[in-house]
Amino acid sequence: MEAKIRALLEELPGKEGALIPLLQGVQSTLGYISQDAVEAIGEVLGISESEVYGVATFYSEFRLFEPGEHQVKVCLGTSCYLKGGRELLERLSRSLGIPPGRTTPDGRFSLETVACLGCCSRSPVMAVDGVVYGNLTPLQAKAIIADLDE
Amino acid sequence: MHLKIDDVDVDVPAGTTVKEAAMQSGIRIPGLCDYSGLKPYGGCRLCLVEIEGIRGFPSSCTMPVNEGMVVRTGTPALLDLRKSILEMLLSEHPSNCLTCERAGRCDEAREPMRKVPQTMGCRYCPKDQRCALQETVELVGLEKVELPHIGSSKQVVHSPFFDRDPNLCILCGRCVRACEERFAGAISFIFRGFEAGIGTAFEKPLEEVGCRFCGACVDVCPTGALAERAGRWTGPSSNVVLTTCPFCSANCQIGLEVAGGKLLRVASVGNNLCVRGRFGTGFVQDPSRLKLPLVRKNGKLVEAGWDEALAVAAEGLARYTGEQFTAITSGVCTNEALYLVQKFASKVMNSVAVAPDAISSGIKPEDLISADSVLVVGDLAETNPVTGLALRSAKNLVVVSPLKTDLAGASSTWLAPVPGQEASVLVALNRAISNDDPDLNGLGVNEEEIRNVAPLLAGATVVIGPDCCTDVVVAASRLAKALKGRLVVLGTNCNSQGASILGMGRDYQETIQAIFQGKIKAAYIMGSNPARAMPELVEPLSGLEFLVVQDIFLTETAKLASVVFPAAGFDEVDGTYSGPGGELLRLKKAVEPLARSRPDWQITAELAIKMGAVGFDFEGPESVLDEMQAQPAQNQADLESYVLKVPEEPSDNAHFILTACPSLYSFGSGTRTSRIPDLRYLTRERWTEVNPEDAKSLGISSGDGIVLESNKGSIKAVSRISRRVPRGVLRIDLQSDLDMIMDGRVCNVGVKRDV
Incomplete structure (x- = not known):
């Protein structure tokens, strides 16, 4: 990992301001920011891993857990929020047994929130592996996930 | 710089902040994120002021003074603004007690409610009456919080020594900055918005992200978010007794917080402390402290009165004289105690008193940092943490260390020899300086490195940690001489310097040998635990005809x-202890001696008097010190004639070099530190540090059981992946039972997974 980070750093103008580009680089190759990566970035840039983690968690762009086989994204944009997006999220979070931002221990599902999926007319919406489902009730959302799990 | 604050003329040097300038002229500006010694942050927005010619309300803690500035700190607009800001802050912090109309007149009977699991108000908070929020509410004059309360019920994070309650955190960032100041960077702001908090990478335990538990974060925390568990519910102290830390030779001053004749906890007195000084002194409150003298009857130690115990000891020791007797003590004891044991040994027993603290030539920390060039051998972050921290700011820092120690990471030049070859590197440097050919075979350091660094070292101060062997000390003393520099050998204990000045280290090795050979029949051991430090001494010590031991524990x-x-x-x-520069450092009585225990010097004096000796009638420790200072100086140990040993070549049949190094969390033989539960927790396993690459090829990860096997034997250990060790090297905490696999500090081992 450390070697990969050093290679990524080579392409940047220097260590100054390199933290975010390095995080982006890791995310685009791995799909997420792993614990190893956080440690290695800290080592390479000479800052502590907690500081790296602090920056990574500040930006919603960065994902800190390995994405699951199926990626569930629940919209919490204004429209979805008002039409029950939070209830969708709570129901899914409970049935998958993970808080948003995590992946189930078996690696099957990861649950995330997004700010808008661009189809507010169908609120509340969620996207599973890129497919958008609209006008959902919490029970329908749960059923869609249950179907995938079979 | 001249400025006007609230119509008061103020003169301060350039670079001062407006807030500091106001404070200096007695004008109080509230503030929660600002803290003396930490980088200004300007996060809490409570120190806002008005400055003529500057738009808006700048924060005074980040605003440097300018010539002719006109500052106002208490306009109605500011007072209003501060109230609303504080109100917002309190809408996320339990505030019932802060703004309660009966605040300060609350019924005493409510105290037991502190046992509720969640802190709801000040009466339930461990920092009650030690909290900056309480002061600030008073200063700002906030009487009511009208905003709805945003209650949070985040999980309290338990760590060794202290807890973090995120529900009481105001995100001032003092702890994050204090941690940066100590170069640990263990904690950081994490997440954002309502989720924002202070934490570690992936919520790992503090000990896994570089925390050394110095407690600086707890010291600076303005609220109950960070509170030490020791003395958690005891409230504020009635007074703070300034004394000297009883552990390493950095001799930090510590504040003992006392109330009602009891020690509550240790406070920093504005200086840096390490985990031992801050959290490790609770051993004096351990329930296993000795309360009464013990006398052996029918093979068993039974409690006795002082008269009886002194009489038995006096009678027993009177049968021996000269070389049949020895007194063993250590630099843990005060000058007064050491001097009287020495006097007892020579005047009453016609023998000598020895201590393992042979050579200690200290230097005041401020002289150390102002030195142009400093060469360091030894892992000061483990042995003398506060000295190590100070040395990070040395101008030209050269470190000789097989491990990437804290100082090696901060150095301008790091020479990384194979473990056990440190002395040889010093010899090579010495040869390079006198233009001889440095013999670098098998050292792990190349000639170019040596040749590059040698010219930088002219006049350097050579600092040798207490974990270095005699060979390193001797090589360093010769190198320092060649460099026309200064040699500093840091002692092991708080008063190694005192023991060394009294010349007690000279005959230590010989005395231990004499005990092994059975030449010694009787001994008086004070403040030293050789049976723990060297388990092989248990047998010879139990073979003594008469042994008197004086200690705080059994x-x-x-x-x-x-x-x-x-x-x-x-x-x-x-x-008193003798400080690094030979100056006297006070040890002050904060509480009465436990039960029937007595000060060391007094016991020795009473024993001497019981044996009919004269010249032991002292009024107090001051008169002992007066007599000690009137004595002629003692000869120090001789380094000139010492012949350096040739280090063994690493053999080929083992893959790894195991190096045993002292640990921050276990001091000396561990007699005292092992009594602190959280220090025991931090040393609960026999951690063996493995380089990440080696771990990969061995197929082990952190926490795996491993077996270390040398020519001498094998032990079980637990692996810990660490970038501190280079490939091919393993680091293990120095423990007395390591003699199962090694004789010195370094040996060759094979490693395999424990299955």
């Missing part, structure tokens, strides 16, 4: 004694 050595005297703790006596 130590491994005390268990072998004929008579045991209970000594008073470091917080229960007045006395």
Whole structure:
């Protein structure tokens, strides 16, 4: 990992301001920011891993857990929020047994929130592996996930 | 710089902040994120002021003064603004007690409610009456919080020594900055918005992200978010007794917080402390402290009165004289105690008193940092943490260390020899300086490195940590001479310097040999636990005809004694240690000696008097010190004639070099630190540090059981992946039972997974 980070750093103008580009680089190759990566970035840039983690968690762009086989994204944009997006999220979070931002221990599902999926007319919406489902009730959302799990 | 603050003329040097300038002229500006010694942050927005010619309300803690500035700190607009800001802050912090109309007049009977699991108000908070929010509410004059309360019920994070309650955190960032200031960077702001908090990478335990538990974060926390568990519910202290830390030779000053005749906790007195000084002195409150003298009857140690114990000891020791007797002590004891044991040994027993603290030539920390060039051998972050921290700011720092120690990471040049070859590197440097050919075979350091660094070292101060062997000390002393520089050998203990000045280290090795050979028949051991430090001494010590031990615990050595005297703790006596520059450092009595225990010097004097000796009638420790200072100086140990040993070549049949190094969390033989539960927790496994690459090829990860096997034997250990060790090297905490696999500090081992 450390070697990969050093290679990524080579392409940047220097260590100054390199933290975010390095995080982006890791995310685009791995799909997420792993614990190893956080440690290695800290080592390479000479800052502590907690500081790296602090920056990574500040930006919603960065994902800190390995994405699951199926990626569930629940919209919490204004429209979805008002039409029950939070209830969708709570129901899914409970049935998958993970808080948003995590992946189930078996690696099957990861649950995330997004700010808008661009189809507010169908609120509340969620996207599973890129497919958008609209006008959902919490029970329908749960059923869609249950179907995938079979 | 001249400025006007609230119509008061103020003169301060450039670079001062407006807030500091106001404070200096007695004008109080509230503030929660600002803290003396930390980088200004400007996060809490409570110190806002008005400055003529500057738009808006700048924060005074980040605003440097300018010539002719006109500052106002208390306009109605500012007072209003501060109230609303504080109100917003309190809408996320339990505030019932802060703005309660009966605040300060609350019924005493409510105190037991502190046992509720969640802190709801000040009466339930561990920092009650030690909290900056309480002061600030008063200063700002906030009487009511009208905003709806945003209650949070985040999980309290328990760590060794202290807890973090995120529900009481105001995100001032003082702890994050204090941690950066100590170069640990263990904690950081994490997440954002309502989720924002202070934490570690992936919520890992503090000990896994570089925390050294110095407690600086707890010291600066303005609220109950960070609170030490020791003395958690005891409230504020009635007074703070300034004394000297009883552990390493950095001799930090510590504040003992006392109330009602009891020690509550240790406070920093504005200086840096390490985990031992801040959280490790609770051993004096351990329930296993000796309370009464013990006398061996029918093979068993039983409690006795002082008269009886002194009489038995006096009678027993009177049968021996000269070389049949020895007194063993250590640099843990005060000058007064050391001097009287020495006097007892020579005047009453016609023998000598020895201590393992052979050479200690200290230097005041400020002289150390101002030195142009400093060469360091030894891992000061483990042995003398505060000295190590100070040395990070040395101008030209050269470190000789096989491990990437804290100082090696901060150095301008790091020479990384194979473990055990440190002395040879110093010899090579010495040869390079005198233009000889440095012989670098098998050292792990190349000639170019040596040749590059040698010219930088002219006049350098050579600092040798207490973890270095005699060979390193000798090589360093010769190198320092060649460099026309200064040699600093840091002592092991708080008063190694005192023991060394009294010349007690000279005959230590010989005395231990004499015990092994059975030449010694009787001994008086004070403040030293050789049976724990060297388990192989248990047998010869139990073979002694008469043994008197004086300690605060029934130590491994005390268990072998004929008579045991209970000594008073470091917080229960007045006395002195000799500081790094030879100056006297006070040890001040904060509480009365526990039960029937007595100060060391007094017990020795009483024993001498019981044996009919004259010249032991002292009024107090001050008169002992006066007499000690009137004595002629003693000869120091001789380094000139010492012949350096040739280090063994690493053999080929083993893959790894194992190096045993002292640990921050276990001091000396561990007699005292092992009594602190959280220090025990941090040393609960026999951690063996493995380089990440080696771990990969061995197929082990952190926490795996491993077996280390040398020519001498094998032990079980637990692996810990660490970038501190280079490939091919393993680091293990120095423990007395390592003699199962090694004789010195370095040996060759094979590693395999424990299955």
